[in-house]
Structure formats: structure tokens, C-alpha cells
Amino acid sequence: MPRIDVEKERCKGCELCVKACPQGVLAIGTEMNGKGYFFVKRVEPTKCLGCRLCCITCPDVALSLNVNGTMYHYFKY
Amino acid sequence: MPRIDVEKERCKGCELCVKACPQGVLAIGTEMNGKGYFFVKRVEPTKCLGCRLCCITCPDVALSLNVNGTMYHYFKY
Amino acid sequence: MKDKLAFGYPEGLTTGGTHYCPGCTHGIIHRLIAEVIDELGVRERTVGVSPVGCAVLAYNYFSTDYQEASHGRAPAVATGIKRARPDLMVYTYQGDGDLASIGMAEIVHAANRGEKFTVVFVNNAIYGMTGGQMAPTTMPGQVTSTSPRGRELDLAGHPIRMVELISTLHTPAFVARGTVIRPLQAVQTKELLRRAFQYQKEGKCFSMVEILSTCPTNWGMPPAEALNWLEKTMMPYYPLGVFKTPEEGVDRAPLPLCGLQDGGK
Amino acid sequence: MKDKLAFGYPEGLTTGGTHYCPGCTHGIIHRLIAEVIDELGVRERTVGVSPVGCAVLAYNYFSTDYQEASHGRAPAVATGIKRARPDLMVYTYQGDGDLASIGMAEIVHAANRGEKFTVVFVNNAIYGMTGGQMAPTTMPGQVTSTSPRGRELDLAGHPIRMVELISTLHTPAFVARGTVIRPLQAVQTKELLRRAFQYQKEGKCFSMVEILSTCPTNWGMPPAEALNWLEKTMMPYYPLGVFKTPEEGVDRAPLPLCGLQDGGK
Amino acid sequence: MARKLMKGCEAIGEAAIKANCKLFFGYPITPQNEIPEYMSRRLPQVGGTFVQAESEVAASNMLYGAAGAGERVFTSSSSPGISLMQEAVSYMAGSELPVVIVNIMRAGPGLGGILPSQADYFQSTKGGGHGDYRLLVLAPSSVQEAVDLMQDAFDLADHYRNPVMVIADGLIGQMMEPVEFKEDRQPCRSLPSKDWATTGWKGEGRPRAIVNSLFLDPNLLERHNEKLTAKYAEMARNEVRVAEYFTDEDYDLLVVAYGSVARVCLSAIRQLRAEGKRVALVRPISLFPFPTEVIERAANKAGRVLVVELSTGQMLEDVRMAVGKDFPVAFHGRTGGNLVTPDEAREKILAQLAAREASR
Amino acid sequence: MARKLMKGCEAIGEAAIKANCKLFFGYPITPQNEIPEYMSRRLPQVGGTFVQAESEVAASNMLYGAAGAGERVFTSSSSPGISLMQEAVSYMAGSELPVVIVNIMRAGPGLGGILPSQADYFQSTKGGGHGDYRLLVLAPSSVQEAVDLMQDAFDLADHYRNPVMVIADGLIGQMMEPVEFKEDRQPCRSLPSKDWATTGWKGEGRPRAIVNSLFLDPNLLERHNEKLTAKYAEMARNEVRVAEYFTDEDYDLLVVAYGSVARVCLSAIRQLRAEGKRVALVRPISLFPFPTEVIERAANKAGRVLVVELSTGQMLEDVRMAVGKDFPVAFHGRTGGNLVTPDEAREKILAQLAAREASR
Amino acid sequence: MQHEMIFAGFGGQGVLLIGKMIAYAGLNSGKEVSWLPSYGPEMRGGTANCTVVVADEPVGSPVVASPWAVVAMNLPSLDKFEPTVAPGGVLVINTSLINRPAVRTDVRVVNVAANEICNELGNPKGANMVTVGCFVGATEVVPVQQMEDLIRETFAAKPKLIDVNVECFRRGLEVGRAQKAV
Amino acid sequence: MQHEMIFAGFGGQGVLLIGKMIAYAGLNSGKEVSWLPSYGPEMRGGTANCTVVVADEPVGSPVVASPWAVVAMNLPSLDKFEPTVAPGGVLVINTSLINRPAVRTDVRVVNVAANEICNELGNPKGANMVTVGCFVGATEVVPVQQMEDLIRETFAAKPKLIDVNVECFRRGLEVGRAQKAV
Ligand SMILES: Cc1ncc(C[n+]2csc(CCOP(=O)(O)OP(=O)(O)O)c2C)c(N)n1
Ligand SMILES: Cc1ncc(C[n+]2csc(CCOP(=O)(O)OP(=O)(O)O)c2C)c(N)n1
Ligand code: SF4
Ligand code: SF4
Ligand code: SF4
Ligand code: SF4
Numbered sequence A, B: 001m002p003r004i005d006v007e008k009e010r011c012k013g014c015e016l017c018v019k020a021c022p023q024g025v026l027a028i029g030t031e032m033n034g035k036g037y038f039f040v041k042r043v044e045p046t047k048c049l050g051c052r053l054c055c056i057t058c059p060d061v062a063l064s065l066n067v068n069g070t071m072y073h074y075f076k077y
Numbered sequence C, D: 001m002k003d004k005l006a007f008g009y010p011e012g013l014t015t016g017g018t019h020y021c022p023g024c025t026h027g028i029i030h031r032l033i034a035e036v037i038d039e040l041g042v043r044e045r046t047v048g049v050s051p052v053g054c055a056v057l058a059y060n061y062f063s064t065d066y067q068e069a070s071h072g073r074a075p076a077v078a079t080g081i082k083r084a085r086p087d088l089m090v091y092t093y094q095g096d097g098d099l100a101s102i103g104m105a106e107i108v109h110a111a112n113r114g115e116k117f118t119v120v121f122v123n124n125a126i127y128g129m130t131g132g133q134m135a136p137t138t139m140p141g142q143v144t145s146t147s148p149r150g151r152e153l154d155l156a157g158h159p160i161r162m163v164e165l166i167s168t169l170h171t172p173a174f175v176a177r178g179t180v181i182r183p184l185q186a187v188q189t190k191e192l193l194r195r196a197f198q199y200q201k202e203g204k205c206f207s208m209v210e211i212l213s214t215c216p217t218n219w220g221m222p223p224a225e226a227l228n229w230l231e232k233t234m235m236p237y238y239p240l241g242v243f244k245t246p247e248e249g250v251d252r253a254p255l256p257l258c259g260l261q262d263g264g265k
Numbered sequence E, F: 001m002a003r004k005l006m007k008g009c010e011a012i013g014e015a016a017i018k019a020n021c022k023l024f025f026g027y028p029i030t031p032q033n034e035i036p037e038y039m040s041r042r043l044p045q046v047g048g049t050f051v052q053a054e055s056e057v058a059a060s061n062m063l064y065g066a067a068g069a070g071e072r073v074f075t076s077s078s079s080p081g082i083s084l085m086q087e088a089v090s091y092m093a094g095s096e097l098p099v100v101i102v103n104i105m106r107a108g109p110g111l112g113g114i115l116p117s118q119a120d121y122f123q124s125t126k127g128g129g130h131g132d133y134r135l136l137v138l139a140p141s142s143v144q145e146a147v148d149l150m151q152d153a154f155d156l157a158d159h160y161r162n163p164v165m166v167i168a169d170g171l172i173g174q175m176m177e178p179v180e181f182k183e184d185r186q187p188c189r190s191l192p193s194k195d196w197a198t199t200g201w202k203g204e205g206r207p208r209a210i211v212n213s214l215f216l217d218p219n220l221l222e223r224h225n226e227k228l229t230a231k232y233a234e235m236a237r238n239e240v241r242v243a244e245y246f247t248d249e250d251y252d253l254l255v256v257a258y259g260s261v262a263r264v265c266l267s268a269i270r271q272l273r274a275e276g277k278r279v280a281l282v283r284p285i286s287l288f289p290f291p292t293e294v295i296e297r298a299a300n301k302a303g304r305v306l307v308v309e310l311s312t313g314q315m316l317e318d319v320r321m322a323v324g325k326d327f328p329v330a331f332h333g334r335t336g337g338n339l340v341t342p343d344e345a346r347e348k349i350l351a352q353l354a355a356r357e358a359s360r
Numbered sequence G, H: 001m002q003h004e005m006i007f008a009g010f011g012g013q014g015v016l017l018i019g020k021m022i023a024y025a026g027l028n029s030g031k032e033v034s035w036l037p038s039y040g041p042e043m044r045g046g047t048a049n050c051t052v053v054v055a056d057e058p059v060g061s062p063v064v065a066s067p068w069a070v071v072a073m074n075l076p077s078l079d080k081f082e083p084t085v086a087p088g089g090v091l092v093i094n095t096s097l098i099n100r101p102a103v104r105t106d107v108r109v110v111n112v113a114a115n116e117i118c119n120e121l122g123n124p125k126g127a128n129m130v131t132v133g134c135f136v137g138a139t140e141v142v143p144v145q146q147m148e149d150l151i152r153e154t155f156a157a158k159p160k161l162i163d164v165n166v167e168c169f170r171r172g173l174e175v176g177r178a179q180k181a182v
């Protein structure tokens, strides 16, 4: 299964990933990080396709994607 | 008859008018003006057509053209 | 089987995080550059040049040597570096105020001399860092803090298209425009950056990639809305694409509209 | 019947004579401008701006009010004058070092703001006043005092074509190129100047006329030979003509060479 | 007119408008962006023109053109931007153009920082540009004074046909204070008619106007330099502005400070005097011409001087020149954008008083 | 190596090459065009690079980049061009970049003229750019000295990581004199390795190199300012260069002059001494640091000072500061490109001697 | 008399505005005033503060090292400015966002749960009004009526916001008055 | 000993070159020298001059108000510099282009019809060589052999010009020697 990880201290809560995700995996949470931002959380983790659209979109490189090695072959984009 | 007048102190002897005149009216003379230039002289005054090519060419506005008023109508170029 | 990282943090970036506003696409552009540097394997001989503009602190964000240029002069600074050390990979990162306003002479001349470095030109149609004044690239009617009635074309003229302007130079160059507002466009822009750096690596030519970017803060809109505004307002005026390549036979210097024969009519 | 003056000294010029070298075409250009000012009847409200260059003393030669600008900044000075007093007719007279090198930012931005003045740009492919150094417009291979092996394209790039560059701006303008090396071309160039001043008189747009000119002294050849060199060497690279007019529908911003679809190949 | 709370930068802009200046050319830079922003809003309302220049180089040359055409005009910037104007400043001084330039100084050198500084004193008063010239330099220490000096600046510029520079820092530029614009303000100097301006030559009435600083003949240029020198001497005679505090009383220490810092020092001195400490303050308002005589006199009375600046010691040199070498001139400076606080000023003053005591 | 007749400007160019400087960025301006012209011919012969920049603004920023990449580099210009470099000069001082800048001064202000002048003294020594910084400023008075100082300038720049300015005028730049380039010249100062230069970061060996003058935190910027100030103080201790003539003898008048003018004064003084007149000369070679102590000492011995400059009095202020107010400091200046002739110097010196006599 | 105050909080909390209102209120009641925003790099970090001086005499230094009062709307502000309050001065704490008590015991501490109160009143952006109300209530540094007039002026362009903000101010006022020095 | 000289004429007459040759000849014979061209606005006007100092000691001022010798190749130069020659000095006049005699009586006047002579020798551009030859002949300020060597060096790239110029120089030398002080 692909898994999106959020580095909460990097997230600025801009919501761009939320809008970019075709699967509704992500949403802004209600917790604040150390810089005063409400950061993103996985709300539907199981729906993740591993498409990386959220990663490519995030201006703060707050998201990373881990996949089970056998599952996909990811091209360098 | 058209008549080209040379203002000798303005002339710098660059010879551009000499080359521009289709009639060979002008040539560099052997006299020096106050600035040390050999200035242009009319050598074949009677051949002048009044075409103004020399005037248009002279970088130092050292030439002027006088014509008998009835002879030509000069357009503003 | 162990998990495998399919998207992670590029080595070309330092890990500290940036000062950019939430949703500002400066951050995406940074990442794309870092990835290209990583992928070309040139990090250890790359020197960046930061502008004066929101990216003034870029030297803190890229894990390469860096120089901070004075406002608009990054192309001159890069010329100095590259002429001193042609073995280095050099790029400037410049905003639209920096490059298209105060730095106009420097960018045109560096391009025209064919300096072998790469320019990343981030066009967000505004002065971000100083709080939202009009840029030469500000759109007609766009309200900024120094165009409170919107950019007035009769007083401030039309926005300048730098890519088009630089493309008219006869000196061979690679000149292109992209954006990062959607993932696909980010991927395409990365490709443009890769080409730009590749041309430099081969010592071929000057290269410049203009990237349309957002400034949610000074445009006064949420980040996602800013992406849409860019698409709707800026993209029709600033078409994406490759405008000039160094290959032979693609010089496109414009010809006169009409000959002198009918001049003066 | 009394003689009638069919070609005489224009009122727009002072009578003192110039410091230009013998056969230098700066002098012809001066006369054409003066004649146009006379013929449009605007001498009493015209203000010229001299450059730093061989024409630095232009203020002594035109019988109008005049300002002497710092090197390259004549378009900024003219902007100041015209914005302060829109009723004045304002023109700058600039060399290629002045306008195309140090003054690149000022000319591009004045044109882009659509400042309603006229630029007379005298391109002689060299720095005349300072003794013959390379200009941005110097021809490939041309020997100058700072390009002793001839202009090397890989180090100094190709000559800049200012008219083409300014023509890409979207802001309406009148932009053209002429020369004065033959009487016919001088007449045509006068026509270009007339149009340029006329557009200004009507408050329509920025106007610029580039004029290819000789520098016999620093080219190191007699005046007549200089005319031929210009024709043979410069004219093929700097085509004469009208490049941009303010009339609708003649904007010729270049389009991308290719779409992003095939970018990266 | 009633007193209004205004930000320093905006008040400076409004003061220019009240001084009938209808033209502004400038380029954004922190911490003075509120000036161009204000002008871009206000000028069209009063029939004026705001132009955002492509750079400070261009802005300063636009100033040249507009002033040369006879109109009142000003620009503003901050330290790095002012450096870019130095060629044009020298040209304007050489061509004797009346313009007003505002420098809201920030910390340097180089890009430095955006916080307050007074480290452009040398640049402003000695000539950052080339050649022998002087600017009239005025340094307000409150928003109201900025307004008053701004209005005077235009009159002085016109009177002397010379650029006038108003220098302050972000403290003055960013703070709000009550200001009043006097309705019936009269020019502070006579305003000669601008018959030298390029307004179009009708062939009579006046000679052809040529705005220029080029003199190829060295004798003509020397004569021009002599004329300028005489003008600067006249300014030195007539335009010294200085505020003295407690110099009529007895004191053992003279503090010299200008602009925002002077104000902080004054706070500290008031408190110290309330405690019986004998301290006085001279606050130069015109930095060129420098109030040399006032300082010389006041320093002699004190026998000890403390100069406080947001720099590593620039006005210090002018004070040293005024005071000579007979007694100590101490210095306290802060840099980098750090301010001198009243407590810090107090402490430095007390230390000097103690040293004076010890040396008796 | 044999002595060779060389034009000052060309000798300056050759000296740079002999100092192993392989990079020149510059823009033409009279009266120093022979420098870029010479470099454009010579540099390719020694594997170096000459770039004609689009302007002085660009040239100075190219200097910044090249110096930041660790290479020796220089530029040259004349007064208006140097004014355009002031922002970059402040940046280079702030970023501590070793560069050499040559100013062949011409008459100003503004476009002025192209003949010799010394009116950029303030700009060079006090900071024409913004912020607290100092350049090391050297002023040769012969072509040979220009050569020697030029070579030292690169060493000093590298040693202190500071811009060094060499200022002269068209007299030095345009004249030919015999010069000698020593074959076995050693660096005049230790040359620390340039591990701060942006030469590519290998991830180890040294920290990442960042060439920068921005410090947003005022405390960091203040610390940076303090570091710079300490460096300037070190220069002041170690880098004073001055030539004294007849100061070991008795004299009633001290003349202070630098550069080309000092040489003219020396001619006059030699002749006057031959006639039994008691005059001495101090010629500052480093203008920053200024030879304050030497002048103070020599002035005290004389009791009267005459400063001669091609300006309306700029170095004069530094001399005044050194001398104090106890006895007169007279001034003779020429401007506009006019030179001081030996006869003129003689006459002014005699007048001062007479005044001194009268006041006894 | 002279009162120096620092208002501090996150960027969007409106601390510059309430500082400005105090300055205006001072001016309108015949005092001398100054208002000085912080504009340094800290602004980028998302925090903001301003220094306000209200005095009978023309204001000396607008820079204040030990203010009479500090109004802290978030934790970083409390951390930064608590130590600076002059002994005997006032420290207002927005307890909604600050989860520690004051450390100082030589100053008068005034607590207000500003965000809770404004949320309660349906004006989630009104925490600054609540806080300034509390401050005025606890200190009477400027007249209440002046402040209410200023709120009306401030929101004149958005009439819907006037009443809720006045309401916020008044609720703060009550909270402050309840903690008034006796 | 120190000799100061000014060489002056029209722009194209080659006065800078002959000044330079004198300086080189001085240097090559072990003297200290300086050569200073005029580069001011007068150059634009078509005139040029240079000041050369040849001395035993290092040269003091390269600027000279009253030179020991003036070599005037045209009338404006004579007009300008005749009054400056130091009493007892030397004044060389190219009589081909100067149609007035010298006014000064307290200096040694040396006349040479330089243009006639060089035209005669088929080297119309050699007037400067004739003149400098005459100057050297009349004054022996530098060794003749040095000068001839320098002519050979100067025209090394155009060998055809060497002999005619040496010839011009020698003819000048004769004229000068004939007018040598006795
Ligand atoms: C000489 C100079 N002028 C002006 C400034 C102020 N300044 C800093 S950044 C900037 C413009 C920033 O806009 P842009 O280049 O578009 O970058 P962005 O912040 O939008 O990314 C300006 C004018 C400066 N630092 N130096
Ligand atoms: C700031 C500055 N830089 C350089 C110069 C020197 N300068 C004078 S004219 C000139 C260039 C002249 O060339 P161009 O503009 O082509 O005019 P031309 O003489 O050929 O007509 C230069 C570099 C100067 N006066 N000011
Ligand atoms: S990888 Fe794709 S599906 Fe998964 S969270 Fe990101 S955008 Fe959504
Ligand atoms: S795009 Fe990045 S910064 Fe923005 S909300 Fe998503 S994870 Fe956070
Ligand atoms: S008018 Fe024509 S024909 Fe007559 S001289 Fe001139 S060019 Fe020759
Ligand atoms: S073109 Fe003019 S200047 Fe030239 S030779 Fe003819 S008349 Fe004389």
C-alpha cells in the first residue's frame, strides 16, 4: 500500500495538497504545529493511489510517499 | 541656373558631397580654412542640376542651393 | 518486504524549511531545481545566486555554495562566477522585480553575451518581498500597493514578456516558460529546467526558464484561488512553451512590418 | 528675378558648426531632426536630451531648450521632462553605447511604459567618443580597441538589434530603422523621424527611430569608404524598415517554437 | 488644521503634496514603501503624477528631467537604493537642480538589514558621488519635524538650486505621531523664478535653457566649481539648523546626537537632569551645513562630549573637527538595526560623567 | 627586468597581470580607456579573461561574483563610473570580498570634464556607498608607484578580505615614465587560503560557502559590523603608508599633498629649499588608513600647514582632524581639471611662509 | 503622566490595530502619543507587536525598554515581553492561547480568555477587541467612549461588523474592570 | 641637469610620437624621463601636444609651466607656447606652416622648413622627423644614434618607411646643427 507521510512541522496548512489529491486522502486538521499552522492529516489513508500529485504540489516538501517496493515502479518525473 | 554655395569655414573636406554629386560639380580644393581643412570648391559650376544631393549629404550643412525662382518647384523632402 | 521511498526530500535542499508564505509556489520551484541538480549529479560543483526578493534567503535552502547578489544584478554576479570558474555550474534565481525591472540591462546583456549559466525567473506579477508593489509583469488592471486603481496601461504600459524579449536576441540560447500550478505543469517545468541545466553542462549556451508563480499573500487570496487566478489571468498573456533553442536555423528575429517603400503613409 | 533658396540652413540648428569629425554622419542626422522640428512648427516647445557620447554637445547645436543626461539615462530624463510637462515635445538623441549598453534598462522601460517622447538612436557600431571601443552593436569580427582580435561571438555574443527587441513589447509604439548613407535613405529617414515626432505630437505613443551611422575616425577609414562599409556590413544585419506601429492589430509578439508537448526531446 | 495621527512615511508624502510637489518618481524598498504607496494613491487625487521607476538609477534621472523642466519633484528610497543614485546626485548638484531626496536609512553595509540606522551620514554630507558638491541635509527627529522639514526642503532646494536630502530612519518612517499641516504656511525662503528651466524656448525673453554639468574647458569648469563652492558657503552661513537642550544651564557633559537617537538621548537626559545630573544635548537638524560653532561653544562649556549615533562613528568626525583635540570626545554607537534605548543612553552618559569626575 | 617606458594606465594593467590577476571586468570611460584596452589585448595572451561589461553597475557586480568564486579580479573606471559602483562597493565591503578598483579621477561634479582631479577623496575614503565600511585607499604619485601599489593592492585585498581602491588622476594615467617589474616580487602580506569562496561544496572539508551581506537579525548584523570595524582598526594600525620629505630637517611650514599634486609640490619645495626656505612635505600614500599621527607630529613641528589638492578641500578635513585647532591649516585647491603648476605651488608656499613670519 | 505599552501577538491577530486605537484614543482625549510597529524580520516569523506611548508631554523616546504595560496575545509574545514590564506595571494575558501563568509577581496580571469570548459572541476574529477592552477596563488608560467611537469608525465600511466588535470590546471591558486594581 | 620640452602641432602631425622618441632616447641613454600628452578637449580641436622631461634625477613635476624648449609645428602652437619658453631656452619653428617670425628675443630661435624638406624627400608625412632632427641637431639634448635606432624600431613593421624617415631626420639634423648655439 502506498503511504503518504506528513512532516507536521514543515506543513503550513496551505491546503494545496488537499485540493490536488484526486482521492480525498488529505484534509487540514484542527491541531496547530509549533509555527501556529493547522497542518494536514490523512483522513482517508486507505484510498491513496500513490500518484504523488500531493507531493509534487506541496511547496514545503512536507509530504513523502512510501510504497511497498514490489507494487509500483516509479519513474523520475 | 541652380547655384551651390560653399560656406568654407563650415566645410571639413570630407568629400562626401564630391562623391554624391552626379555631375562632378564639386571637388576638394587646395586651400585650407581656419580649422585646417581643405575645403570644397565648385569646379564645374555650370553643370549643376540643382538636385540637392550634395546638400542632403553634407554632414556639416556647409552647402546651400539657390535657384532662379521660376525654374523649379522644390518639394520639402 | 520493506517500504521504498517513492517521493522524498531532495538532497539539493537543506532540511530547515523555508520562510515562504503558506501555499507560495516559490517552494515548489525550489524543489524542482534541487531535484534537477541531484539528478544531473552536479551538486558539488553548483553555485547558486540569490536575488533580492522573496527568494533572498535561497542560500539557506539549497545545499550548494551560494552567492547573494544585489537587487537585479544576479546575471552580472553569475557572469563573474562563470568567467572566473567555467567548470562550475551556475544559476541565478530571480523574481520579476529583480530581473525584469531593475535588472533589465543585466539579464539582456548576459543573455546576449551568451554567458553559459542558467536563469530561473520566477514571475509572480508582483513585488512579493517588499509587500506587493506593481512589477513590470503585473497584469492590466491588477491592483497592487502602488497601482491602487489597478495597473493603468496608459501610465504604466503593458506587462513585459521577458521570454519573448530575450528570444529575439540573435545569440544562441535556450529560453522557455513554464508554471507549477498543477502537477502536470510542474513535471513539464522540471523538464524545462533539466534541459536548461543540461545545455549549461554541455557548455552550449545561456539558458533561461521563466516560471509563472503565485503570491497568495500579496494577491490577497487563498493559495488555491491564487493558482486559479494565475491560470485564468496570467497564462493567456504569458504562453507556456519553448521559445528559443540553440540549435541552428531556429532564429526568429522579427522582420519589418513593411518596407520603407510604404513608410510615411 | 531674385534667387530663391532651395536648400538652406534649418532654423532648428544653431549656426556655430559642430565638433564632429569630417564626414561623420551625426551631422546629417542633426540636420534631419532640425528640419522635422522646423516643419512641424514645434521648435518653441521642444526639449532635447543629449546623451553621453559623441553627441554630448548636441545642446550646443539645436536651437531648442536642452538637457544633458548622464550616460544611458536619457530615456529616464525624458520621462521626467515629459511627465512634468506633457505639453512639451521631448526627444532623446542617443548612441549605441549609451542606449544599447549602459542604458538598456531605461530604454526598454520607457518604451514599455509608453512614454510619449521620441528616441533618435544613432547606431554606429562603436563607442565613438571614448575612442573606439566595442559596442553591443559592433559587428562580428569587427576590430575595435577593446576587441583587438575582432568581436568574438563566443565571448561577446552577437550584435544587439534594438529595434527588433523594442518591437516585441506589447505596449503600442512606433519603431523603425533607417540610415543616411545615401541621399535617398536620408530622405526616407527624415520621413521616419517625421512620423515619430508626429505620433508624439498627437500624444499617441512612444516612438524610436534607429539610424545606422558611420564613425570614420574609429572605424579607421575615409568617410566615403565608411558609407560603403556600413552598407555592406551593417545593413544586412540591421534591416531598414518600420518594425512596429501603434495602430491596432499589428502586435507581433513571437509565439513559442513548440508547445510543451514536445518539450524535452 | 487639527492634529492627525500619521505614519512618518505617509506624513512625508503628504507634506510634499502640501508643498505643492505634484511629481514623484521612485522604486520600492523597505522601510520606506509607504511613501511611494501613499504617493500612488494621493497624487492622482491632486492632479499629480506618480511613476514607479524601473530602478533607483532611473528614478533619480527622472528627477533630474522633471526638475530641469522646472517642476517640484521628489523621490525616496533607503540606503542601497540611495547608493544607486549617487551618479545622478552628483549630476543634479552639478547642474544645480532643485530636488528633494528622502533616505529612510537602514542597516548596512551591502544588503544588511531593514532596521534603523544612521550609517549613511558620510554618504549624505560628504558626497557619496564624485566631485566637489554638497547637498543640504536635514534630519528630523519626529514625524511633525519630518513634515516641517519636508516642506522647507522644497523651498530650500528652489532657493539655492540645489538638491536637498532629508534623512531619517525606519523609526521615524514607521511610527505614527500626531502631525499638523499648517494651512497658511509661507515659503521659508524666497523663491527665484525658474527661468533656467527647459520649458520651451520662444527665441526671446530668456536665453536658451540648457541643463548641464559638462564644461570641457577647465577654466569654465573651475569657475563653475567656484560658484558652487560660494553657494555652499552661503548655505553654511544661513542654513544651520540646530536644537539645543539645557545648553543655557550648567553642564559637565555635552551629548551630540541627531534624528531618532537624539530623541532617545533627550528622554534619558531629562530624567537624569531631574536627578540632578548636569548634562546638555545639541541636536543637529541640518547635517550639512553642520552646526560647528554651536557645538564648539557648547563643548567648550562642558569640557567633555559624548556623540551617540546608529553607526560606528560618522557624525563623530564632524564633531571632532568642531571640538578640536583639547578634551575628550567619546562615542557610543549601535549598528545592525539595533536601537539605542533610553536606559542604554543613560548608562553611557553616567559613565562619561563619572569619567569627567575622575579626571578633575 | 629592465626599465621600460610605459603609460600609467597600461602599467597599471600590466601590474595586475604580474600580480597574477587574470580577470578584468570594466566599461570604457576617459581618461582610463587604456586600461580596459590593454587588458583586452593582454589577458588572452596569459590565459585570462576580459569582459566589457554593459555598465559600471554590471562590472562591479561581475567583480563581486568573480571575487566570491575566489579569483583575483579588478576593474577600473573614472569618477562618474565609480559613482555607479557605490552600491556594489558597499556589498563587496559587507561581504568581505577582496577586489581591486582603480579610479582615474576626473573633474566633476556630474559630467564635469575629463581632466585631472582629486575630488573623489571623500567618496573613496569615507564611503560613497551606504553603511559603515571602509576601503583601503592607495594613491600613487608616479607610474612606478602605481605599479608597485597595484601589485600590493591585490595582496592587501586578499589579506584583509576587503576591497582596495587605487586612486590617481589622468596625469598619472596618461603619462609615460620608466617602470620596472620586479621578477622576484613576494606578496607584501600573508595570503590566507580562500576557503570561504564559492568553488563548489563537496559536503565536507569546509562549511558551505555563502557570499553574503544580509543579516536579518540585528544582533548578528551588529556583530558583523563589529568584526568589520575591528578589521578597519587593524588596517589603521598596520597599513599606513606615507612619504615624508625634509621632515627630519627644520621647517616653518608643512605641506600636505598626495598623488600627482604632491609631486608638483615636491618640485617646488626642492627648489625653495635650495633657496634656503624651510618647508617640508608629507605625502599620504594610503588615504585610508590616513597617516594621522605622522601629520600630527610633522604639523606640530611646523606650526603651520598648507594642504594642496585638486579639489575644493577634501583631504583637508582629515588633516584638520589630525592637526586640531591650535594653528592654521591653509588650503590651496584647483578644480575643473586645472593642475597646480610648480610655480603656483611655490607662490602659495611663499605666501604661507610670509604669513608665518608675520604672525611670529 | 506617561504610559508606555506594548501590544504583541501573532501576525493576523490585529495587535497593531488595537495599539493604533489606543494611540488615537489618547490623541482624541488631548494627550501626546506615539505608535511604533515592529517591522523587522520577526514580522516574517508571523509575530507582530507595537509600542504605544500616551503622555501629557510630547513623547520622548518612542522606543521603550521597560513598558508600563504589556498585552500578550500569544505565548511567544508573553515569553518575549513579560520580563520587560516595569515593576508595578500591567501584564494582560490572553489565556485562550497562552497555557502558562505569568511568572512575574511584581506586576499586576490581568487574564482574559479572549478567543473563547469572541467565539462565543460569533466573532472569531474579535479576540483583539476583547483584549483591548479588558486592558482599558483594567487600567482606564483611555476613555471608554473614545474607544467605542473608534471601533465604529474602524468598521465604518463594514457596518455588520460594528456591533459585534463593540460587543466584544464591552465584554472585555467587564472582564478587565473585574480585575481592576483597588 | 633637467630639460623640459613641449612638442606641439596639429593632430595628425605626429608630435606625440617625436616627444615619445625623445623620452625613449633619454631613457636609453640612462636618464630619468617623463612624457605627458595633453588629452583634454583641445585634442578635439585638432591640436595636440606633449611635455617631455629628461633629467639626471627622478623627474619631479611632469607638468611644466616654463619649458626649456618648445617645438612648434603650427601657428596655434607657436601662439600658445612661445610665451612660456624659459628665458635662454629654445624655440623651434616649422616655418613651412608658420608664416610669422618669433616674437621672443630672449630665447634661441631655430627655424626649419620641415614640410618643404620632407616633401622634397618624397615623404610628405615626415615633417615631424625633420623637425625633431633639427631640434636634436640644434641642442644635442639626446644622442643622435639613439634617435636613429628609435626610428628604425618605430617603422620596423613598415620597412619601406625606415630609410626615408632616417633621411628626413638627418636633413633636419643638418639644419639644426647649422643653427647650433656657439
Ligand atoms: C537597490 C534596491 N532596491 C530596492 C530594494 C528593495 N527590494 C527588495 S526585493 C524587491 C522586489 C522583489 O520583487 P521580485 O523581484 O518580483 O521578487 P518576489 O519577492 O516577488 O519573489 C525590492 C524592490 C533593494 N533591496 N535594493
Ligand atoms: C557612467 C559613465 N560611463 C562611461 C562614460 C564614458 N563614455 C562616454 S561616451 C561613451 C560611449 C559613447 O558611445 P556611443 O553611445 O555609441 O556614442 P558615439 O560616441 O558612438 O556617438 C562612454 C562609454 C561616461 N561618461 N559615464
Ligand atoms: S499520492 Fe495521490 S492519492 Fe495519495 S494522497 Fe497523494 S495525491 Fe492523494
Ligand atoms: S501542500 Fe504541503 S504545506 Fe500545504 S497543506 Fe499540504 S502538506 Fe501542508
Ligand atoms: S545640386 Fe546636384 S548637381 Fe548641383 S552640385 Fe549638388 S549634387 Fe551636384
Ligand atoms: S560634404 Fe560638406 S563638409 Fe564634406 S566636403 Fe562637402 S561641403 Fe565639405
Ligand code: SF4
Residues within 6 Å of the ligand: C019, C020, C021, C024, C025, C026, C054, C124, C128, C129, C214, C215, C216, C217, C218
Ligand atoms: S510574499 Fe508572496 S512571493 Fe513572497 S513568500 Fe509570500 S506568497 Fe511567496
Ligand code: SF4
Residues within 6 Å of the ligand: D019, D020, D021, D024, D025, D026, D054, D124, D128, D129, D214, D215, D216, D217, D218
Ligand atoms: S568619433 Fe566617430 S562618431 Fe564621433 S564624431 Fe568622430 S566620426 Fe563621428
Ligand SMILES: [Mg+2]
Residues within 6 Å of the ligand: C095, C096, C097, C122, C123, C124, C125, C126, C127, C128, C135
Ligand atoms: Mg515578484
Ligand SMILES: [Mg+2]
Residues within 6 Å of the ligand: D095, D096, D097, D122, D123, D124, D125, D126, D127, D128, D135
Ligand atoms: Mg556609437
